[in-house]
Amino acid sequence: MASQIQDRLATDQDLLLMQEGTMIRKVRSKNWKKLRYFRLQNDGMTVWHARQAGGIAKPTFSISDVETLRKGHDSELLRCLMEEFPLEQGFTVVFHGRRPNLDLVANSVEEAQVWMRGLQLLVDLVTSMDHQERLDQPGWVNDWFHRGDRNEDGRMNFQEAQRLLHLMNVEMNEDYILNLFQAADVSQSDTLEAEEFVNFYKALTKRTEVEELFENFSSDGQKLTLLEFVDFLREEQKERDHAPDLALEFIDRYEPSESGKLRHVLSMDGFLSYLCSKDGDIFNPACLPIYQDMTQPLNHYFINSSHNTYLLGDQLCGQSSVEGYIRALKRGCRCVEVDVWDGPGGEPIVYHGHTLTSRILFKDVTATLAQYAFQTSDYPLILSLENHCSWEQQETVARHLTEILGEQLLSTTLDGLFNQLPSPELLRGKILVKGKKLRIFEDIVDEEEEEQLEPDPYCESETQPQLQHETQELTPRNRKKKKNSTLILCPALSALVVYLRTVSFQSFTHSRENYHIYDISSFSETKARNLIKEAGNEFVQHNAWQLCRVYPSGLRTDSSNFNPQELWNAGCQIVALNMQTAGFAMDICDGLFRQNGGCGYVLKPEFLRDTMSFFNPEKPISPFKAQTLLVQVISGQQLPKVDNTKETSIVDPLVRVELFGVPEDTRQQETNYVANNGFNPHWGQALCFHVQVPELVMLRFVVKDYNRKTRNDFLGQYTLPWTCMKQGYRHIHLLSKDGTSLHPASIFVYICIREDLEVDES
Template sequence: MPSWIHSCLRKADKNKDNKMSFKELQNFLKELNIQVDDSYARKIFRECDRSQTDSLEDEEIEAFYKMLTQRKEIDRTFEEAAGSGQTLSVDQLVTFLQHQQREEAAGPALALSLIERYEPSETAKAQRQMTKDGFLMYLLSADGSAFNLAHRRVYQDMGQPLSHYLVSSSHNTYLLEDQLTGPSSTEAYIRALCKGCRCLELDCWDGPNQEPIIYHGYTFTSKILFCDVLRAIRDYAFKASPYPVILSLENHCSLEQQRVMARHLSTTLGSMLLDRPLEGVTTSLPSPEQLKGKILLKGKKLGGLLPPSGEGGPEATVVSDEDEAAEMEDEAVRSRVQHKPKEDKLRLVKELSDMVIYCKSVHFRGFSSPGSPGQAFYEMASFSENRTLRLLQESGTSLVRHNVNHLSRIYPAGWRTDSSNYSPVEMWNGGCQIVALNFQTPGPEMDVYQGRFQDNGACGYVLKPAFLRDPNSTFNPRNPAQGPWWTRKRLNIWVITGQQLPKVNKSKNSIVDPKVTVEVHGVGRDVASRQTAVVTNNGFNPWWDTEFEFEVAVPELALVRFVVEDYDASSKNDFIGQSTIPLNSLKQGYRHVHLLSKNGDQHPSATLFVKVSLRD
């Protein structure tokens, strides 16, 4: 047993009896940075405890460590890199980083920093070498992750107009469950903000005691106070990201309660609220960088960017309410709940109107043609998912061009009363920025969403590819012909093994029968999916050793999703974990894919070991 393990053991052996209780072994593993699922550790502990004393001694400890960290596939990879040696020299490590890992910065400096960071043996470190244990720790670390470590921070240009970014956006943010009877909660806003969401929806209605409330109109969802929601937003808006938050107001309030809304907005949000155009930013949308720490209102507005001058203007003016009417195409919902007349006209008070600066809601009047003035840069339209799909089909290139200078918000179809989601990928392919999903509903659509916005430091803004930012773009998302976006790649993914896959079905005797599906999401012709065989009765270290090949024509729009399921011959497979990685954030070489649970949280120790290669 290597000497460094002994020094770690001495540290962990709190009562110095040279025996290790299960608790002490857990501390020992923490000391080694080895993540392990408790039930697996306990199972191996029992197997090693031959003396049945509920503690492990000398050889038993060594056996425990070996069983826990034994990875034949890592041994194989290590031997390829080290030849006959017991350790990797700096040169051998550099060769591995260059040829296998395709690290751009592969050189002695990177190799030494990895040895410094991950090699547990002081002796090896002093000799500038990496042992097999150090090699395993490197591969399990953020540096060995399939998701590019450099993309875990904000690395993109944040100085372009807002319309050049995809924006993490939520639909009916206040709901925790379905659209008809579910609870509304400020908790839902906090969750969305903590997940990096930057565009929230507030459906405002008249409430008792002159206090506006938020709920899903004409339905039986519960109600929450507008002022409580604003407080939650104020407290959590910038915890996950410093970049601007957009509040999408759906205003159904009377004039009196609109004034109350305006008052709450200014007293609760204070200087966070953007209530006038930024200096000099009057011809195009400001950038996320310029709007750091700011909250913007999206809603109806009287007049243009600068409020109409001259006092004695009308106290309240009527504006068209077609969009809200469209969104209450909850017609589907409405007919099932209570019959309400369709209101097309909304009277709007000046105080609230003046708080809307760069996100004035307008009804979409068609794409501008050379002769017509078209939409002003600060005006934005909302489209239902079905209308967007129709626009993509009929005039995809016009939609792409429209979205270069204008924000577009997409929301789920009215029939999705169960809060189900649509795939956001097609909308992003058309350059739509504010693609609103039901954050409260887990599933493949939210997985892909979270994967897309894991990029750029999970700050909620991801820069669109250049061809979606070019006002003369000829890109057609439904049928991409040759063009700057067309850079065909061959993606090979070799799914080697899995580690510590959790039991989903908690019944005592259930053992996982895992299989892996690798999916590519992107433009239509790139969409593909392949599956491994099922490994029976093994969640601890299943071997698949299966290679898949994909051809990707528009890599800048592609995402790769790894899904692990527990195969069940008689019913639907149980979901075990998944990870979705934008293709441009996927690292090549031998990597661990760290799996997320159904709700998008990190599993402490469940991983896939894969090898990725991407060639022209």
């Protein structure tokens, strides 16, 4: 694969033109538009820019950071400038995670197409690489070489090599480094040329802990025979069922030598390739595709859900954008929220009411949903509609939904379903509207407003201050007056609500006696937590037959998040988070929904699907056996810096293992820190956890930079469900705060799970 990139750089006309460089207009807003000189570097992996050709250049982005490219017509910002620049000359670079898009306008349609074709080619090549191929990619090593070659003479002297080590986040003994340097300097010129530097780099990245493990199972220390590799897979990796078949498959996949493949043996290089691959990953590959039963009722699943999906920032003055919906849908979200209000010219708008957040057109949101709803997952998308519109604009909302979504919109019930909700399988490719539905002789008000009409001690709605005057009882005497102060639901919009009719929650008894399986109630996080503490088992039983949605407190004006695990413990399906805000809550959410094909639906454990369940998250007794987890944190590989601008700054890494589950299982432990080594730190420490309800546990591995004066700084993390964790020697490939890859940063661990072992964790 590495050679493919180099070959394309030398032959592809688009890439050759990109390496020459082009003046392109960078657009940040309607008023900020600057010409910049963009150039693809010779490594084929990075794009740099300068104010002008020949000017001081700086990195703009790495190809591995790019998720996709969009034409100018698909850019919200460039469409606003279509009278100034032809849309055909514009394009957008979309990055993984929460990094803002890069909107660009070329000087001609031809130049725009050159960059779009060239970038897409490189993105496709990089995406198809596996972990080891990326490490072997010359561009990766060459990038370090160029950063270390300070005087740009094509050679690296020893002083430059020492400086490079600081850039690479490591402080090593000078004599040891000198020995590695001299061994790589085969030309004996006291400098390293590019090829010699590759050998120097390989010596730096030598994995002694993996070599020791290899030698423990190899009779001659040179290779693993087929039987030796089978023994390793059975004894250490717990691959007991298919070890012989897997051994043959892995040798064929990871052994670099053709003769080794023919003899069915695994070299040290092949062994390391296996451990660094997806098959040596801590996340069970069997849990990556859709592997769960998708034919159960909708309420039997945890559903990946977003709150105030239109926002890219905070709740008070943040930007509203269709990009919020695109990003949520791209990461597998299956329930998005739309707050719709009356807009000018008869067109409804979406924004966070009574705030300074910007406005976007409802029809643009609907068009975005039509385009992106099923690109990541074809399982049903729930549109949680918070309706604040007048009768006339509600009709416009209904018309847009019907005309723009077309066949995607579920408008009628499915045949043969009377006593349960349809399954995700039956609803493939359908968008369901969640909202109020008219009932005979009743006036229906907006969902969030109706919550305010209830004398509810748990009430914590975002719109409470504006609605306190509406708490009077609705009687025939004041009905006429009431109609003038509340929103009356339009029949056309009501008709689009098929299975997800929102109703106010009064009590679990009231819900059982008055509501149906297609009714759904919303709870603030505070109200839901109180219900779990006061009636945890009743909440579990309620969620076993009816959907519920939990949303963040209205006091979270900074768009922060709560811990979703507390609500999943009670079986709450739609736990809505502010997806624009990075942090441990979104790490847990991403970790849970990483499984099952990333389709946005995860089947709840059986004890959370039983309407007669005895399970109480506050006093848990698992129907299965408690388990003990042993995590030996062995080593780290090429960890990132906290501040890349400081060459002399080297991290002192430690690893924290966090468990999130029922209260008894929610705990954390951490290793000691390793001083001045973020490149190849070694901990060799064992952490032990006793877990009562492993079926609900999420594990979060966090690497931090120790600092005795301030809070330890975040370096990287990886989160996954207990049920998707592989045992044995595993690599954990770290992710950033935004959930994007920090390749090649990883930690190497040994995982062992035992049943019914009580341990003292003090």
